[in-house]
Amino acid sequence: MNAAPTRLLIHGASGRMGQALLRLAAEQPALHTVVAAVTRRSPAQRVVDGVPHFAAAELSGVPAFDVAIDFSLPEGFDPILALCVERGLPLVSGTTGIDETQQGALATAATRIPLVWATNFSLGVAVLAELVERAAAALPGWDVDIVESHHIHKKDAPSGTALTLGQAAGSAGQAVHYASLRAGDIVGEHTVQFAGLGERIELTHRATHRDIFARGALHVARMLAGRAPGAYRVRDLLD
Ligand code: NAD
Numbered sequence: 001m002n003a004a005p006t007r008l009l010i011h012g013a014s015g016r017m018g019q020a021l022l023r024l025a026a027e028q029p030a031l032h033t034v035v036a037a038v039t040r041r042s043p044a045q046r047v048v049d050g051v052p053h054f055a056a057a058e059l060s061g062v063p064a065f066d067v068a069i070d071f072s073l074p075e076g077f078d079p080i081l082a083l084c085v086e087r088g089l090p091l092v093s094g095t096t097g098i099d100e101t102q103q104g105a106l107a108t109a110a111t112r113i114p115l116v117w118a119t120n121f122s123l124g125v126a127v128l129a130e131l132v133e134r135a136a137a138a139l140p141g142w143d144v145d146i147v148e149s150h151h152i153h154k155k156d157a158p159s160g161t162a163l164t165l166g167q168a169a170g171s172a173g174q175a176v177h178y179a180s181l182r183a184g185d186i187v188g189e190h191t192v193q194f195a196g197l198g199e200r201i202e203l204t205h206r207a208t209h210r211d212i213f214a215r216g217a218l219h220v221a222r223m224l225a226g227r228a229p230g231a232y233r234v235r236d237l238l239d
Helices: 016-026 056-061 074-087 100-109 123-138 160-169 211-224
Strands: 006-011 032-039 051-055 067-070 091-093 114-117 143-150 176-182 188-195 200-207
Touching: 006 016, 006 211, 016 032, 016 211, 032 056, 032 211, 051 056, 056 074, 067 074, 067 211, 074 091, 074 100, 091 211, 100 114, 114 211, 123 160, 123 188, 123 200, 123 211, 143 160, 160 176, 160 188
Parallel strands: 006 032, 006 067, 032 051, 067 091, 091 114, 143 176
Antiparallel strands: 143 188, 188 200
């Protein structure tokens, strides 16, 4: 791992996640320094709190960086992946809704650069996935159900995180069933239930603040710098 601060490019910097990343990176200047913040449109100000801002159209001209962190939209995904491949630099992306072609491009890029694409950057969920995989392997024949709850505005169901946990829960061949609740302002809750005869295990993660995703992405970015090319999972980079 680098001793010097990791030089970051934040792609999607004006969004909710981008703003959280800029704020949290600024709180730890010994670990991170943001050298470029990229937004879809031309920035109103060129430099904000010491961070140079660029429009998406200016992406090819951004200064040297160590890792790019992308929380944008599917239409912003191709250019940032292409830039990282062209410069041979790592990419951390949490952009959801990318299509099959983009997934294919990710797999190809992983032969050239280190990258993490994940539907959930919470370190707690990464640990939960490990626990679920262990439980599934030890409990063949038990029923596996995943219940997830999110705020009323979330459109997709089951959540990407529930599906990721489902992969871990079904790793020993069990069928996994899903239930989704949409209510109020719930940030995100996932329970994986293993039910046998006369006993039950429930493994639950509750997110109470969206900063956990930005914090996890910053952690992963620092762990990814200097690694060999490949597609890493958040849980590969916990410590
Ligand atoms: P948002 O709508 O608030 O922000 C989107 C950002 O992307 C804006 O800065 C916008 O300028 C930028 N953008 C859009 N098109 C672009 C383009 N063509 N080129 C460059 N930048 C472009 O969204 P948000 O809530 O910050 O979420 C961003 C993404 O992260 C979404 O895909 C969301 O689902 C995902 N997300 C993932 C996690 C996770 O842990 N993986 C957590 C939260 C959100």
